[in-house]
Amino acid sequence: MTRVFHRQLHADYPVAVEGDGCYILDSTGKRYLDASGGAAVSCLGHSDPAVIEAITAQVRKLPFAHTGFFTNEPMEALAEALTDAAPGPLDHVYFVSGGSEAVEAALKMARQYFLEIGQPSRSRLIARRQSYHGNTLGALAAGGNQWRRAQFEPMLIEVSHVAPCYEYRDRRADETAEQYGARLAAELEAEILRLGPETVAAFIAEPVVGATAGALPPVPGYFRRIREVCDKYGVLLILDEVMCGMGRTGSLFAYEQEGIVPDLVTVAKGLGAGYQPIGAVLVHDRLYDAFRDGTGFFQHGHTYMGHATACAAALAVQHRLSEPGMMAEVQAKGAAVMDALRDRLGDHPHVGDIRGRGLFLGLELVADRVSRQPFDPAKRLHARLKKAALARGLMIYPMGGTIDGRTGDHALLAPPFILSEAQVGELVDKLAASLTDVFAEVA
Ligand code: PLP
Secondary structure: OOOOOOOOOOOOOOOEEEEEOOEEEEOOOOEEEEOOHHHHOOOOOOOOHHHHHHHHHHHHHOOOOOOOOOOOHHHHHHHHHHHHHOOOOOOEEEEEOOHHHHHHHHHHHHHHHHHHOOOOOOOEEEEEOOOOOOOOHHHHHHOOOHHHHHHHOOOOOOEEEEOOOOHHHHOOOOOOHHHHHHHHHHHHHHHHHHHOHHHEEEEEEOOOEOOOOOOEOOOOOHHHHHHHHHHHOOOEEEEEOOOOOOOOOOOOOHHHHHOOOOOEEEEOHHHOEOOEOOEEEEEOHHHHHHHHHOOOOOOOOOOOOOOHHHHHHHHHHHHHHOOOOHHHHHHHHHHHHHHHHHHHHOOOOOEEEEEEEOOEEEEEEOOEOOOOEOOOHHHOHHHHHHHHHHHOOEEOEEEOOOOOOOOOEEEEEOOOOOOOHHHHHHHHHHHHHHHHHHHHHOO
16 A cells, blocks of 8 residues: 555556656556656656766765855856856846746745835736646746636735637637737736736746646747736736746747747756756846845745756756757657647547647647537546556646636647657557547547
8 A cells, every 4th residue: 555645546656667768667567658758847858878977976976065055066057057048138047946936936036026126016916827837825826727726715825817828719810810919918918007017026927838728839929019018017027937948849948939038937847857856047137136236135945946966967958958959859850740740630520729839739629620619627538538648658748628617628748859750650649549549438
């Protein structure tokens, strides 16, 4: 009998015992193609020799030194690598241990920034409905995922939510993509005005939405409009790249493709690529300077922040991601997976949309392609699909049509960047077969 308090208390989890490139092996020897990188984590697969070597060397030299006493070499080097790579004056990095911690730190940093610059009335946050920013209470309050939030209402902090950029469901037939993006930015502006601009600290959004919407990219120009609105009212723009950052969309940072510079960017998942738990917040110089010239202290901190071994792993991951041609490879492989999905599933009666960017791809499943009617959430289609895929030796990351009653079930794909051509075929074959299995049960 297990002593572990598992995620699902009645699930029968296979025991993962070994990683081999894009595969995880369980204790029976069964191989699973990891087409979701867990939850968009394992961008380099499960056995990268350079990352393993960096971790081993760091543990031998210095596993950990508390950042209340010391800085350390891998943390300094990682901060340099990230800030050199990030376009715009995002020249400082705050290290934490994961995505939720990164979001918490960013939210508190936004709040304290306004205290530092003498605007104490700015404490409110605006987020979007189709979003997930983490499971700690502050991050959960920011996210719009009703399934995750519902039983914890009322939230400790109140956050307003505006519409996500969800072209497949929300763009009207009589508007262009640009007009749609402008309409959404106008909605954000109206919300800022309703709350009172002098009370709003920040707007937070995922550039490409992951867990709640299945790799949902913005329409062109959307984030430029959003940036303009934020600037007009002195509101900070926090981009949550915990899932879509670190090369996943074909550029190291997803915001690079939007032609804007955010004030704060959160990253995690692909930062440590699963080899170590680590997250970070990249901070605009303007904010850093306000802290430096103000109290000189961010009222925050965690025991494991800047963990030397985690930073050494993430630095080795950065070296791999910055190898010449790596981002071009993500783009090319992303296009190959997209083409294969469209070829095989483009006419599937229950695949409503195939979308994404780079190697961050999603399918939205619908009961009816014409009306785009989602399946009844009670059918738990996403859970059936995950189970069917696992039975066939495929890891994908499906989520349900439980977000706000209008979203179809979807499946997120985020395979390692080392995916081979043969593995693209294996992925699509197994996914198509899993869908067949599921729709044989649920017609
Ligand atoms: N933000 C985004 C966009 C995420 O997708 C996630 C996790 O899926 C988080 C934050 C929370 O990250 P973590 O699970 O590492 O706390």
